[in-house]
Amino acid sequence: MSAVLAPRNYAPIPQHLPARTVAVAAGDGIGPEITAAVLGVLAEADPALSFQQVTVGLKAYESGATAGFGPEALDAVAAHGVILKGPVTTPSGGGYKSVNVSFRKLLGLYANVRPSISYHPFVPAMHPQMDVVVVRENEEDTYAGIEHRQTDEVVQCLKLVTRPGCERICRYAFEYARTHGRRKVTCMTKSNIMKLTDGLFQQVFEETARDYPEIVAEHMIIDIGTARMASRPGDFDVVVTPNLYGDILSDVAAEVSGSIGLAGSANIGRDCAMFEAVHGSAPDIAGRDIANPSGLLLAAVMMLRHLGRHAPATLIHNAWLRTLEDGVHTGDIFRAGISKRRVGTQGFAYAVIERLGLRPRHFAEASSGQSSPALPAAANSAPVRPQAKTLVGVDVFLHWDEQGRDPAALGRQLATLRTAGLGFELITNRGVKVYPGGCPQTLRSDHWRCRFSGADVDRCEIPELLGLLAAAGFDVVKTENLYAFDGEPGFSRAQGA
Amino acid sequence: MSAVLAPRNYAPIPQHLPARTVAVAAGDGIGPEITAAVLGVLAEADPALSFQQVTVGLKAYESGATAGFGPEALDAVAAHGVILKGPVTTPSGGGYKSVNVSFRKLLGLYANVRPSISYHPFVPAMHPQMDVVVVRENEEDTYAGIEHRQTDEVVQCLKLVTRPGCERICRYAFEYARTHGRRKVTCMTKSNIMKLTDGLFQQVFEETARDYPEIVAEHMIIDIGTARMASRPGDFDVVVTPNLYGDILSDVAAEVSGSIGLAGSANIGRDCAMFEAVHGSAPDIAGRDIANPSGLLLAAVMMLRHLGRHAPATLIHNAWLRTLEDGVHTGDIFRAGISKRRVGTQGFAYAVIERLGLRPRHFAEASSGQSSPALPAAANSAPVRPQAKTLVGVDVFLHWDEQGRDPAALGRQLATLRTAGLGFELITNRGVKVYPGGCPQTLRSDHWRCRFSGADVDRCEIPELLGLLAAAGFDVVKTENLYAFDGEPGFSRAQGA
Numbered sequence A, B: 001m002s003a004v005l006a007p008r009n010y011a012p013i014p015q016h017l018p019a020r021t022v023a024v025a026a027g028d029g030i031g032p033e034i035t036a037a038v039l040g041v042l043a044e045a046d047p048a049l050s051f052q053q054v055t056v057g058l059k060a061y062e063s064g065a066t067a068g069f070g071p072e073a074l075d076a077v078a079a080h081g082v083i084l085k086g087p088v089t090t091p092s093g094g095g096y097k098s099v100n101v102s103f104r105k106l107l108g109l110y111a112n113v114r115p116s117i118s119y120h121p122f123v124p125a126m127h128p129q130m131d132v133v134v135v136r137e138n139e140e141d142t143y144a145g146i147e148h149r150q151t152d153e154v155v156q157c158l159k160l161v162t163r164p165g166c167e168r169i170c171r172y173a174f175e176y177a178r179t180h181g182r183r184k185v186t187c188m189t190k191s192n193i194m195k196l197t198d199g200l201f202q203q204v205f206e207e208t209a210r211d212y213p214e215i216v217a218e219h220m221i222i223d224i225g226t227a228r229m230a231s232r233p234g235d236f237d238v239v240v241t242p243n244l245y246g247d248i249l250s251d252v253a254a255e256v257s258g259s260i261g262l263a264g265s266a267n268i269g270r271d272c273a274m275f276e277a278v279h280g281s282a283p284d285i286a287g288r289d290i291a292n293p294s295g296l297l298l299a300a301v302m303m304l305r306h307l308g309r310h311a312p313a314t315l316i317h318n319a320w321l322r323t324l325e326d327g328v329h330t331g332d333i334f335r336a337g338i339s340k341r342r343v344g345t346q347g348f349a350y351a352v353i354e355r356l357g358l359r360p361r362h363f364a365e366a367s368s369g370q371s372s373p374a375l376p377a378a379a380n381s382a383p384v385r386p387q388a389k390t391l392v393g394v395d396v397f398l399h400w401d402e403q404g405r406d407p408a409a410l411g412r413q414l415a416t417l418r419t420a421g422l423g424f425e426l427i428t429n430r431g432v433k434v435y436p437g438g439c440p441q442t443l444r445s446d447h448w449r450c451r452f453s454g455a456d457v458d459r460c461e462i463p464e465l466l467g468l469l470a471a472a473g474f475d476v477v478k479t480e481n482l483y484a485f486d487g488e489p490g491f492s493r494a495q496g497a
Helices: A031-045 A058-062 A071-080 A099-107 A163-179 A197-209 A222-231 A243-257 A294-306 A310-325 A345-354 A377-381 A407-414 A461-471 B031-045 B058-062 B071-080 B099-107 B163-179 B197-209 B222-231 B243-257 B294-306 B310-325 B345-354 B377-381 B407-414 B461-471
Strands: A020-025 A049-053 A082-085 A109-117 A131-137 A147-149 A154-162 A184-189 A216-221 A238-241 A264-269 A273-277 A389-399 A423-429 A432-435 A447-453 A476-485 B020-025 B049-053 B082-085 B109-117 B131-137 B147-149 B154-162 B184-189 B216-221 B238-241 B264-269 B273-277 B389-399 B423-429 B432-435 B447-453 B476-485
Touching: A020 A031, A020 A071, A031 A049, A031 A294, A031 A310, A031 A345, A071 A082, A071 A099, A082 A294, A099 A109, A099 A264, A099 A273, A109 A163, A109 A243, A109 A294, A131 A163, A131 A243, A147 B476, A154 A163, A154 A197, A154 B197, A163 A184, A163 A197, A163 A238, A184 A197, A184 A222, A184 A243, A197 A216, A197 B154, A216 A222, A222 A238, A222 A243, A222 B222, A222 B243, A238 A243, A243 B222, A243 B243, A264 A294, A273 A294, A294 A310, A294 A345, A310 A345, A389 A461, A407 A423, A407 A432, A407 A447, A447 A476, A461 A476, A461 B461, A476 B147, B020 B031, B020 B071, B031 B049, B031 B294, B031 B310, B031 B345, B071 B082, B071 B099, B082 B294, B099 B109, B099 B264, B099 B273, B109 B163, B109 B243, B109 B294, B131 B163, B131 B243, B154 B163, B154 B197, B163 B184, B163 B197, B163 B238, B184 B197, B184 B222, B184 B243, B197 B216, B216 B222, B222 B238, B222 B243, B238 B243, B264 B294, B273 B294, B294 B310, B294 B345, B310 B345, B389 B461, B407 B423, B407 B432, B407 B447, B447 B476, B461 B476
Parallel strands: A020 A049, A020 A082, A082 A273, A131 A238, A184 A216, A184 A238, B020 B049, B020 B082, B082 B273, B131 B238, B184 B216, B184 B238
Antiparallel strands: A109 A131, A109 A264, A147 A154, A154 B154, A264 A273, A389 A447, A389 A476, A423 A432, A423 A447, A476 B476, B109 B131, B109 B264, B147 B154, B264 B273, B389 B447, B389 B476, B423 B432, B423 B447
C-alpha cells in the first residue's frame, strides 16, 4: 500500500511561533548527509526556525581544537541555548577529548535523556511494548575523573555525589514526566551498599517525589532494576539514576528496544542543551545516501519540544511514525514482507515531508504535550541548609609494607601517637577491619586506613597528627576527615569482625 | 514418555574417592527442606562425603550473632574448607549483617562465580542458547564501604582497586575457563573513563591472558557489554568483571537465562569456599514440600567439582538434566504440554536419584572435566614489584562557601601559600577545572579540589602546608597525595577548559 499524497497536505504552520535560531553542527561521517535531511524536514515544518552552522568534530580537531570545537562554536551554543549535533568521530591517540564530554563539562549539561521505544512490527524488537525514558545524571559519580595511585598495589577513584546535583536531576525527571504525560518515575541506585552516596540520591528522589503526587515514585536496586529492564521493560516509564548506572541501563534499554539506530537523545543544562542521535558517525557508509536520518530527526523533535515549539514537533513526529508504518524504509531496517519501498537518506526525508499533516494509524499519535522543562528555577537554586559540622576524627591512609603486614604490629605503633583530642581507634584494609580484632584470612594490601577519633577536635590537630606520623617515619598517602553534621556521623562504620 | 527406571541403575561410585566432610547450613524458610533433598542426592552419589551441620541464619541472629553465625560455624568452615549453604533470611532493622557479606569479608571470598544457563524448551528462556559464567570480583571497588560526608553538599565513596585483587580474580577466571573446557574469557570495565582503576583491571587481565594462549581473551566496555548480554548472551562464555559491574551483569545474565530459580553460585576464597542457590529463602512457601531444590543441587555439583570429586558431580548433573528432560518438574517450572509429572521437593530429589547413571538426551552431557581451581598458588602470592615512588604534590579538598563561590577569589588566596617545594597549581570542582580558566556555566559545589605541586617534595611539607591552610582559616576536609611511580604520574589530570 503506497499512500497517494498531496505535496502539501498539512495544515499551515501556526504563525504565532516566534523566529528562533539554533546552532547546528553537521559532524563527521554520515553526519553531513543526515543533518541535511533533517534540516530539510525542519524547514518545512517550522519555517520560523533558522540555523547557525558551527564546526564541530574532525575539522575542528585538525585545526588544533583538542575539545573538538573552537570558542566560536561554544559562543554560538551559549547564544542560542541549543545545538543540534550530528555524530562526531573522536580521533584516536592522546590529547583529543570527546566533543560530548567537553560540551557536557563546560556547559553543565547535567541530564542525559534517552528515550528507548520499540516500533514493532516495523522494526524487530525483543519487547514489542516498550516506551522508556532513562534520565541519567551526567556530571557526578565516578565519572568526575578523580583518580590517584598511592601505593605499589592500590589505585583509587573518587565517587562524588552532591545534594544539588541529586536535586537537579531528580527534579528534571519528575518535570519531564509531568510535562510528557508520563505516570511513573523509577529511581535506581545501590543504596543498600553505598548508604551515604547512593543513599543521598535516593533520599533526594523521595523528597522530590512529594511535589508530584500524581506521579508514581518507586525505588529499585540497580542490579535487579537492570535485569528487569532486560526482561520486562514494559514495567518502566521514566527512570532516573546516577551517572554510572544510567550509562549501563540506558544501553540495555536501547538494545532491547531494537531501535538504537533510530534513537535520539538530549543533554540538558541550566542554560544550554544539546540534541543528537545515539548512533555514531559510521564513516564506512558516509556519502552514499543510505544512512537512516531517524535518530537525528527524533533528536530534533526533542529539541523542538524543549523549545516549546510543540506544533511542528507533533507534525514531524506523526509524519515520521506514518512513514515507518507505510513501509518507506532505509536499508538498515528494510525487511521483505514488512517494508514496501526502500529509500535513501534524502528519500526518507522527502517521505516524511510528504506525510506532514498525516497521522499514524498503528502507533499512538504523538500528542502535543507541554514543553520538556528547561529547568524550574527552584530545582536549580535550592540552597542546602548549612548544618553544624563537628570534626570528630580523621582517617589517615598509610602506605605500609613492613613486619609481614601484621595489623597488630602497626596498631601498637599507632596507639602511641595522639594529640590533645585525637586518639587511635582502628585499622581497616580494603574496607575490612583488621585491628583490633580481625580474621587471618583477610587479604591485606599495602594500603591501610587508620582511624583516629575524638569528641572535640580542633582542626589544627590534623596537621599536628600528620607531623607526628611523618616524624615517626610513616608514609601518609591521604586523609579523610570525619565529621558529624547536626550530631549525625557523616561517615561509614568500619566493617568486619 | 516416562522412562522405566531401575532403582539402582548407576555404576558403583568409584571407591577411590577419599572420605571428606563438608560444612552444611540448612538456612531459613525453604532452606531446611531443599537442603534435606540435596543431602539425600549427595548421600547416594557420593557416599564417602559426610556433613557437619552448622547454624546460620535466623536462629543465629536471634541468639545474638549479628553476623548471622557464631564462631563455631566459622571454625567448621575453616576446618573443612567448604560450606554448602541454604538460603538465609536477614532480619530487617539495624545491626544485622548479611551472612554472605560476613563470610565474604571474613574469609576473603574474592570470586563470585555465577553460571547462567538456559534450559529451553523445558524452562522458558529469552535466549534458548545461553551458557555463560560470570566471575565477579567480590571484595573491592565501591563495595569496600568507605564513605565520607565532608561538606554540606558533598558525600564521597572510595572506589579501591588493588593489583593483587585484580590478579587473583583474572587468574581465577582463566583457570576456571581452562579446567571447564571453555574457550573465551571476556573482561568488562569502564577503562575508557576510569583509566587508573578500571585501567589497572584491564591491564592485569591482558597480562594474565598471555599465560592462556588457548583461550580467547577480549575486553568490552561495560555498558555495551551489559547491553549485549541482554540481547545476545550466546556471544559470551566466561566473563570477568570488577565488583559493581559484576553485580549488575550477573543479574542481567540470570534474568535473561530464564533459570534464575535453578541457578547455583559459588564464592571462592584462597582457603575456603561457599556454595549456595541464587534464590532466596521464600518463607511464604516454606514447609510445604513445593520448593524446587535445583539451585542448591547445582551449587552442590559446583562444590563437588571444586573438591575434585568429578565422578559424583557428573553423575548428579547428568541425572538432573535427564530429570528435567523427562518432564518431572516442581510447580515453579511445571507447564502443561512440556511437563509430564508434577512433584514436590522430596519427589524431585527421588527422581534425580532414580536417574543417577542415566544421561541427558536433549542437552549436552556434563563432562567430567577438571577441578575448578581452588587457586593456583602463583596467582595468590605474586608480589608487586615496588617502584620508585616520588611525592610530587597534594590535592587538598576544601569546604569553602564564600565570596559567591568565585574560583578566582579562592585561587588568588591559595596562590599566596607555599612551602619550599609545594606551590599552588589549579582548582577543580566536581572534577571540572574552574581555575585558572574555567567556564561560567560550570556548577560549583562547596567542595573544592585544590592542587599544590612541585618537583621534589619532602613528605613533611604536607603537614606544613596543611598548617598554613588552617592558619589562614581554610577548612581542609581531605587530602590525596600525588605521586609518580618510576617517573609515571599516578594521578589523573584535571579535566575541563
